[in-house]
Amino acid sequence: MGSLFQLFNEWEIQLLVLLSFVLQIFLFFTGNLRQRGAKFLSGTIWVAYLVADLVAVYTLGLLSKQEEKTVTENQHPLAFFWAPFLLIHLGGQDTITAFSLEDNSLWLRHLLNLIVQVVLALYVFWKSTAWRNVQLLVPGIFMFVAGIIKYGERTMALMYGNLQNIRTGYNSEESNKFTHQELHQDDSYSSIVCFSLDSAPIVRHLFAGFTLFQIPEGFHALTWTNYARSDEVQVAKLAKLVDVELGIMYCDIYTKAAVLRTRHGIMLRCTSQVSAMVALVLFTVGDNKHRYHSRADVAITYTLFVGSLFLEFCAMFMMVMVSPWTWAWLKVNKCSVWLTRMSWKLVSSNIIGWPEKKPLWSNKMGQYKFLSHVGCEGEKPSSSLERGIRKMAKVVGILFWLSKLLDTKYEQVDKDTTESFVKEITAIFASPFGQSTSGGKKKEWQHLEGFIRSLARELSNNFSAVIIRLHISTVIHLSEVSSVDVETVALVGVCRKLSNYMMYLLVTQPVMLQVTATSAKSVLDGFRDKFVTMMTGSGSSIGKQQHAILQNLKELLLEESSTLSLPEPCKETLEEMRDMWVRIIVFAAGRSRPETHATQLARGGEFLTFIWLLMAHKNVGSSVATPVDLISPPSTFGPMTDVRFYAFDFRS
Structure with a gap:
């Protein structure tokens, strides 16, 4: 038993880093399941969401207490190089940035955590010999760039998901891209998606507690209601319209979708991925000079590199390439017909997209x-x-x-x-x-x-x-x-x-x-x-x-x-x-x-x-x-202007 505890103490940091990585994989592939009501996984996702941050922060704290001499004697000098990877883990996954609505309201607290933990990670890296070793210093700098951007994206997503930030992620001048006349003439699923994207700012205002007449004119709230009231809108079409709007709203509040559809969000993501790839190349080039490192540490480092890049590419594919916003952007800007059609096939895919027959909530x-x-x-x-x-x-x-x-x-x-x-x-x-x-x-x-x-x-x-x-x-x-x-x-x-x-x-x-x-x-x-x-x-x-x-x-x-x-x-x-x-x-x-x-x-x-x-x-x-x-409605009503409708009569 004593030898087992000794073995655990020697490999504690390695096990914690791998546990942090495994939790990120789990959150990435299960985060979107909440959208359709995966109640059997809800408790597990909640535990993983909380534990993931605790494990990453605890590991950073453990690294900060390690003495470089002790670590070197145990042949684990690469442990200090994992600090920026822990920042990437603290940045969370694109499929789940907030577990509940309250997380978005506390985005300022996450901003403070970002500053504190970035400083802690820099301190961990500084106290090691890595900063004096060019083979580790240069890739470490690039990984810190990727980690800080990743963590910053999470804070931005929480800020965007805060319903009090009404105008976040939307531009009233750019809304209403698709003409309503086109939607009246076309009963296809694509027209429903078009209108849902167009109405997303209005829906966000409603979820924030605004009334239709309080919504700025640039968002065309009146046209939104007139379209839904039109006789041309069939029952199935209107039901699917609401379904897609709820799906868009979920993504905006609880994922990084609102960040990744902005110009600066895309630029930051590309910078992060390029930095991570450059760091991997530099680390690989200098690998023959790292023979004094433990093979297990080198294997863990490559696992972290490859795993983080894999999750990033999967996230970009799921959140950007398969996003209806991307298809809409291609269509509005009259890009290649082939590219637009390919994008729509991905969006309407039954496996990875937003298919017409599959509800976007638990149903x-x-x-x-x-x-x-x-x-x-x-x-x-x-x-x-x-x-x-x-x-x-x-x-x-x-x-x-x-x-x-x-x-x-x-x-x-x-x-x-x-x-x-x-x-x-x-x-x-x-x-x-x-x-x-x-x-x-x-x-x-x-x-x-x-x-x-x-x-x-x-x-x-x-x-x-x-x-x-x-x-x-x-x-x-x-x-x-x-x-x-x-x-x-x-x-x-x-x-x-x-x-x-x-x-x-x-x-x-x-x-x-x-x-x-x-x-x-x-x-x-x-x-x-x-x-x-x-x-x-x-x-x-x-x-x-x-x-x-x-x-x-x-x-x-x-x-x-x-x-x-x-x-x-x-x-x-x-x-x-x-x-x-x-x-x-x-x-x-x-x-x-x-x-x-x-x-x-x-x-x-x-x-x-x-x-x-x-x-x-x-x-x-x-x-x-x-x-x-309930039985006999009154003779007159005032204008119907408030969608909060705290009173209602059973009239027809």
Whole structure:
């Protein structure tokens, strides 16, 4: 054991340098997976993101404490030459510069770290014999140039990703490169990408909390909304437009994309790569004079050289050559037709690009059920093992946390669900832009009018309780549907997804609903305690007897609101229930804050963010009526000028 510790102490620096390099490789190839919601890797990426900086800084500190004489006796003089490589590692990878939105806000702290750690690396290099050895001094200088630029790029990317820096990476005079007339005439995927790039500054302003009328005229915000409101924009085209805009926004906030599409960013990157290649050539030329170095050290040095250059070239290919911005630049500047076509093939590639059929966010809806929270699925009893785990969790006081972990499922956002929102939002905001009108044809609730009217006035006052009541009502209603018609089954599926999704947001993402986590948990626990009491009083055990479960759910609903009553299940009722949930989610999106949507992009994005941006395209206004006017909209509205839309009415 003693010899093992001695061996580790002798090779500690080498192992730490290699560990730092391995972490960079891992972050490079997994960073972009967050864009599409790789939840199984999220925790691992987070740990690697934090540990990577700690390992690099610790290694620099360890090198600064090493005595040159001791190191030379152990035949490891090249260890001091690795200091600039650690700066490159601290510069991070192009695919992940910020793990969360808060990292961008702290870009000044990273700038201070840059200064301190560059000074530390220079001190490490100065205290060694490397600066007196021309064979190491010259390549070391070039590597320091590459390392400082790399670290500076990360700081610049964090500054650009800070939403408060609104104009960062965009020039209003250069925006609107592609004419909207061209987009109206062309329904191809390329026109969608063109318009998405053109609208990127507008979307950034929206995520920063600006309203459409607060956006500078140079960004053509009004034309942006007029295009989205056009009848020529099909449902699928508008949905894909929002999808691409979210993809662009993710890259701008959490990667180095905003830096690498600027002229000075490209120049710095080229300088960095040329410096690294020159350093490699000079080190190789002087390799025959480095025979006194340890072979392991030489091998590690070449690994660092080749590995860093490989990652740089891969990054340039992925972030620049396959970037839609590069294709747009080639097209605008009327470059070679062959080169432009080749660039578009790379951009639309199914493997490495932004393909039309592949979503640029997770495309998933979280699902959470009230019956799962109380320990009975209704359709499928919980296992004895799971019930045992829940009882143990209840004893130690972590039942709610464990329930969120075990009971949260995810469903794909299918075409039917997306079309339901696009069509309903289009119908809701069918009035001409900026016109003071009640807008559109009044929504007729032939089957759910009484049910909706009884809950409409509570939406603003006790949103959490209303969501739970509507969810329970939906569970009861869907359990009574007996038709096996294809359309009916599809409607049941959509209603169930939307109902479970709102419960998921209430339980796991209450901040997006402008609800505190404490109040949401309190309301949910109140419903659970009442339900468990009813089940116990009726002599039924949790997890069994589905008929008893449904009966107690009905009693619970009547106890909470005696005026609630659902009509007989039929296809028309299901359609209205689907529209009801659509409008509830639209109302929730209207209450949400832009910064919460930007935060969720780092986790794959939320469906609520998709709806929020879709509503912005439709130019929703906060001057519309409150949810009290669920059935009968008011006679007039003010101009729809605010996309933060903190109030919303269920009108058509």
